[in-house]
Amino acid sequence: MTTCIPAGSGNLHYSVAPCRGQGYRKTSWVSGVAFNRCIQKELLWSCGVSKFLQTQRCNYSKSPFSENWKSFRTVTSSCLRDGSTKYFDFAVIGSGVAGLRYALEVARHGSVAVITKAEPHESNTNYAQGGVSAVLCPPDSVESHMHDTIVAGAYLCDEETVRIVCTEGPDRIRELIAMGASFDHGEDGNLHLTREGGHSHRRIVHAADMTGREIERALLEAVVYDPNIFVFEHHFAIDLLTCQDGSDTVCLGVDTMNTETQEVIRFISKVTLLASGGVGHIYPSTTNPLVATGDGMAMAHRAQAVISNMEFVQFHPTALADEGLPVKPSKPRENAFLITEAVRGDGGILYNLSMERFMPSYDERAELAPRDVVARSIDDQLKKRNEKYVLLDISHKPRKNILSRFPNIAAECLQYGLDITCQPVPVVPAAHYMCGGVRAGLQGETDVRGLYVAGEVACTGLHGANRLASNSLLEALVFARRAVQPSIDHMKSSKHDLGTSNWWSRPVVPFSLGSETMEKILLMTRKVRRELQSIMWEYVGIIRSTIRLQFAEQKIGELEAKWEEYLFQQGWEPTMVGLEACEMRNLFCCAKLVVSSALARHESRGLHYTIDFPNLEESKRLPTVILPGSSVKGTWSSRQLHKQPL
Numbered sequence: 254m255t256t257c258i259p260a261g262s263g264n265l266h267y268s269v270a271p272c273r274g275q276g277y278r279k280t281s282w283v284s285g286v287a288f289n290r291c292i293q294k295e296l297l298w299s300c301g302v303s304k305f306l307q308t309q310r311c312n313y314s315k316s317p318f319s320e321n322w323k324s325f326r327t328v329t330s331s332c333l334r335d336g337s338t339k340y341f342d343f344a345v346i347g348s349g350v351a352g353l354r355y356a357l358e359v360a361r362h363g364s365v366a367v368i369t370k371a372e373p374h375e376s377n378t379n380y381a382q383g384g385v386s387a388v389l390c391p392p393d394s395v396e397s398h399m400h401d402t403i404v405a406g407a408y409l410c411d412e413e414t415v416r417i418v419c420t421e422g423p424d425r426i427r428e429l430i431a432m433g434a435s436f437d438h439g440e441d442g443n444l445h446l447t448r449e450g451g452h453s454h455r456r457i458v459h460a461a462d463m464t465g466r467e468i469e470r471a472l473l474e475a476v477v478y479d480p481n482i483f484v485f486e487h488h489f490a491i492d493l494l495t496c497q498d499g500s501d502t503v504c505l506g507v508d509t510m511n512t513e514t515q516e517v518i519r520f521i522s523k524v525t526l527l528a529s530g531g532v533g534h535i536y537p538s539t540t541n542p543l544v545a546t547g548d549g550m551a552m553a554h555r556a557q558a559v560i561s562n563m564e565f566v567q568f569h570p571t572a573l574a575d576e577g578l579p580v581k582p583s584k585p586r587e588n589a590f591l592i593t594e595a596v597r598g599d600g601g602i603l604y605n606l607s608m609e610r611f612m613p614s615y616d617e618r619a620e621l622a623p624r625d626v627v628a629r630s631i632d633d634q635l636k637k638r639n640e641k642y643v644l645l646d647i648s649h650k651p652r653k654n655i656l657s658r659f660p661n662i663a664a665e666c667l668q669y670g671l672d673i674t675c676q677p678v679p680v681v682p683a684a685h686y687m688c689g690g691v692r693a694g695l696q697g698e699t700d701v702r703g704l705y706v707a708g709e710v711a712c713t714g715l716h717g718a719n720r721l722a723s724n725s726l727l728e729a730l731v732f733a734r735r736a737v738q739p740s741i742d743h744m745k746s747s748k749h750d751l752g753t754s755n756w757w758s759r760p761v762v763p764f765s766l767g768s769e770t771m772e773k774i775l776l777m778t779r780k781v782r783r784e785l786q787s788i789m790w791e792y793v794g795i796i797r798s799t800i801r802l803q804f805a806e807q808k809i810g811e812l813e814a815k816w817e818e819y820l821f822q823q824g825w826e827p828t829m830v831g832l833e834a835c836e837m838r839n840l841f842c843c844a845k846l847v848v849s850s851a852l853a854r855h856e857s858r859g860l861h862y863t864i865d866f867p868n869l870e871e872s873k874r875l876p877t878v879i880l881p882g883s884s885v886k887g888t889w890s891s892r893q894l895h896k897q898p899l
């Protein structure tokens with residue numbers, strides 16, 4: 254089925270590539286901000302860098318995007334090295350769809366730092382296969398999309414949020430297209446739409462089975478050409494910088510560590526957007542790339558933001574089960590390879606190892622049931638039959654269609670001796686998506702003034718107890734845009750004196766401990782990480798019980814105490830920072846948030862299924878809320894690293 258939107262349509266005027274052979278508009282990276290004299294020098298220095306970057310941008314040839322990015326990156330890291338404090342109107346943490354989309358809008362009003370912990374493209378966004386859902390063609394309707402979202406979310410969704418996202422979604426897609434994102438089209442020249450589990454219509458816009466990669470490419474390309482945006486790659490955000498204004502907590506930026514130079518860089522900003530994605534790596538098997546360690550949720554929790562619905566961890570039912578491949582990967586993968594929902598949407602059938610189709614006996618929607626139902630059904634089959642994986646078969650469809658629709662999956666499987674056009678694919682559930690996160694209002698605002706959230710890190714109320722397939726890229730796009738106007742208003746009205754960068758003590762890189770001690774700490778941290786992941790998988794997985802959750806809570810507490818004790822015995826101090834140690838404290842923090850939220854929900858709803866409360870209870874149809882400083886025991890991982898303002 255195709256939509257009514259012709260290729261390349263979209264009437265949004267996007268201000269990209271102002272540099273191609275036309276000279277540049279003057280960079281005004283400080284927009285209407287009354288900075289005091291003492292920081293003027295740093296501002297001027299940064300303007301100098303901005304000019305240098307502009308020159309580089311002018312030199313872009315027609316080489317592929319990745320090469321452009323490479324030259325941009327080299328300039329960035331070599332030129333921005335000398336200042337340990339940087340001042341921006343907007344700091345954006347994360348370079349996935351949410352962070353980049355927001356950055357491109359606010360950059361029209363001020364200077365923007367995009368801070369990202371690895372290569373700019375490395376994000377969940379980049380791995381998204383299936384697509385983005387939006388109502389683009391009759392007989393589909395906003396009401397139908399809303400209904401599907403609310404049913405999948407087990408009636409825990411916030412109806413107003415759902416309406417907003419489903420209504421604004423189509424415009425967000427048109428904007429992406431106007432910016433150069435290229436999605437698949439049917440023979441009639443209109444967008445090709447697919448259908449996925451839980452959707453009652455074909456409404457998934459996609460770029461083969463690499464939709465996220467295409468979105469990320471288009472957004473990064475636009476960012477490269479925007480003179481007001483500065484990308485700081487390999488900058489790990491450690492903690493938000495906050496102060497108290499009466500009873501309000503206010504965010505004034507973020508401390509980061511350049512993981513290549515080991516320098517601590519402080520970003521002072523009037524507005525901060527947290528767009529740091531998910532937390533898949535609290536589990537041993539996840540479809541998320543290595544960057545998804547819940548840093549944003551943990552940082553926000555430490556900074557007194559309210560966290561919500563963390564018990565709702567989505568396990569994708571069909572990640573590639575390496576054990577079932579004819580040729581096994583030579584080493585364990587960092588993240589599980591996803592077999593997109595769209596395979597089931599396009600007619601893929603699930604079998605157990607006796608080639609019995611099992612889904613119809615669990616749910617009348619069979620393979621097209623929502624993910625939680627499919628994941629639990631597979632889990633049940635595996636446990637009952639004591640098998641390691643089930644099979645997903647699409648080979649009954651024409652070979653040509655399979656290859657054009659799923660080229661990425663076909664190529665990946667073929668590498669390991671499996672031809673998906675004539676053989677079934679071994680699959681198993683893996684941690685995939687966090688429905689909970691930092692509680693956000695309708696414009697992405699949080700309980701911390703000056704701090705906004707968008708994307709997977711946020712809990713907007715869209716997903717409720719379970720995310721409908723392809724609704725997360727959509728949510729990220731919609732909320733990244735909705736956060737723009739209040740951010741600009743906040744930036745313009747901000748009266749904070751940004752010269753106070755020394756209010757907070759600085760985190761310290763532990764050079765003083767020596768390389769031998771650091772090596773020991775690293776090895777211990779990696780071991781502890783694996784232990785935490787296995788506790789989460791064993792006791793906080795797809796099927797839960799109170800006793801197992803309590804056991805997990807106790808085990809995690811003990812493990813964290815043991816790890817911290819080891820670090821401090823080695824001479825570690827509370828203000829010290831290292832990439833893996835900081836990730837570890839964030840993983841601990843998020844794992845505890847998941848467990849305490851799961852323990853608080855005395856019913857089974859959506860992704861949270863517990864044998865002790867197996868039914869849905871109307872009286873419990875409320876979000877789980879974790880207030881700052883409550884329920885999670887205070888440890889190193891739940892405290893901000895720096896002291897409160899001096």
Ligand SMILES: Cc1cc2nc3c(=O)[nH]c(=O)nc-3n(C[C@H](O)[C@H](O)[C@H](O)COP(=O)(O)OP(=O)(O)OC[C@H]3O[C@@H](n4cnc5c(N)ncnc54)[C@H](O)[C@@H]3O)c2cc1C
Pocket residue numbers: 346347348349350351352368369370371373374375376377378379380381382383384385386464465488489490491528529530531540541542544545546548549591685686707708709710722723724725726727729
């Ligand atoms: C394999 C896979 C397939 C998916 N398929 C789909 C799909 O088809 N449709 C759909 O709607 N959704 C899909 N999703 C979910 C969707 O991709 C994500 O929810 C969405 O991309 C999140 O976007 P984001 O911008 O919030 O976060 P991300 O894209 O994850 O970006 C987060 C960014 O924050 C950075 N970051 C994290 N921590 C720090 C830190 N401490 N300091 C600095 N930077 C940091 C990361 O490096 C990254 O750049 C899929 C997810 C996966 C993993």
